[in-house]
Amino acid sequence: MIPLHYYLILAAILFIIGMTGFLVRRNFLTLLMSIELMLNAVNINFVAFAHYMDSMTGRIYVFFIMTVAAAEAAIGLAILISAYRNLKTTFVDEMNSLKG
Amino acid sequence: MILNILFFYLAAVTIISALFVVIKRNAVHSAIALLVTFVHVAGIFLLLNSEFLAAVQILVYAGAILVLIIFVIMYLNVTQRYRMFNRLKLIAFFVGVVLFAEVLYIITRTALKGQKGEFPIAKVLEMGNTEAIGKALFTDYLFPFEVASLILLVAMIGAIVLAKKEI
Numbered sequence: 306m307i308p309l310h311y312y313l314i315l316a317a318i319l320f321i322i323g324m325t326g327f328l329v330r331r332n333f334l335t336l337l338m339s340i341e342l343m344l345n346a347v348n349i350n351f352v353a354f355a356h357y358m359d360s361m362t363g364r365i366y367v368f369f370i371m372t373v374a375a376a377e378a379a380i381g382l383a384i385l386i387s388a389y390r391n392l393k394t395t396f397v398d399e400m401n402s403l404k405g
Numbered sequence: 406m407i408l409n410i411l412f413f414y415l416a417a418v419t420i421i422s423a424l425f426v427v428i429k430r431n432a433v434h435s436a437i438a439l440l441v442t443f444v445h446v447a448g449i450f451l452l453l454n455s456e457f458l459a460a461v462q463i464l465v466y467a468g469a470i471l472v473l474i475i476f477v478i479m480y481l482n483v484t485q486r487y488r489m490f491n492r493l494k495l496i497a498f499f500v501g502v503v504l505f506a507e508v509l510y511i512i513t514r515t516a517l518k519g520q521k522g523e524f525p526i527a528k529v530l531e532m533g534n535t536e537a538i539g540k541a542l543f544t545d546y547l548f549p550f551e552v553a554s555l556i557l558l559v560a561m562i563g564a565i566v567l568a569k570k571e572i
Contacts, residue, residue, distance in 0.1 A: 360522030
């Protein structure tokens with residue numbers, strides 16, 4: 306029997322790789338992939354807790370997170386296409402016309 | 406014993422390919438590494454007695470989201486000569502290390518307490534994983550399920566509106 310801590314540590318490592326990638330990369334596509342990594346880490350946590358606490362709720366939550374992830378990927382890529390058409394770039398630090 | 410070896414294999418490949426997603430310059434290579442990550446996370450779901458979620462993980466992530474990402478990569482023809490990281494890289498690396506140390510400290514120091522649920526492994530194995538999820542989804546979680554379908558509808562309309570040249 307694998308202890309629950311192992312799954313939590315794996316999810317933490319995966320989440321922090323995704324977070325660091327989101328903070329450091331310039332390419333919008335890699336940013337979206339980093340978000341998927343973070344959502345996968347959350348899914349691992351949910352399923353691990355559901356397994357060890359004899360519950361079904363965590364697995365249902367993973368189902369909904371996958372729905373939201375699919376919607377988010379579709380919207381994010383549509384925004385990327387729209388931005389590329391207007392600004393001719395996929396780098397987030399060059400999209401600065403709002404002066405943010 | 407075999408489960409331990411399997412877990413460590415899956416965890417190692419997941420982490421290494423997740424690192425490749427972040428450090429590869431070419432976006433196609435990142436996408437392929439992301440595919441490997443998704444498949445191995447599905448393997449971890451299998452280890453946790455969630456066969457249905459493993460199948461959905463492969464269908465939705467590897468089948469739908471990744472194909473969408475690769476399609477957009479082909480559409481945009483991203484250039485290969487560019488600076489990979491922005492100015493935040495040292496700070497972000499430092500923040501990541503600190504955050505990981507904090508999380509590790511908390512995870513290793515807490516014990517799992519709380520009320521056990523009503524689906525022990527023997528019961529799930531007896532009634533079947535898909536059936537258990539389906540029963541919970543269509544009785545207790547019927548309203549969130551309908552809201553999820555609404556989210557998908559909104560996402561579909563939003564993607565069409567955003568990506569269309571002129572409305």
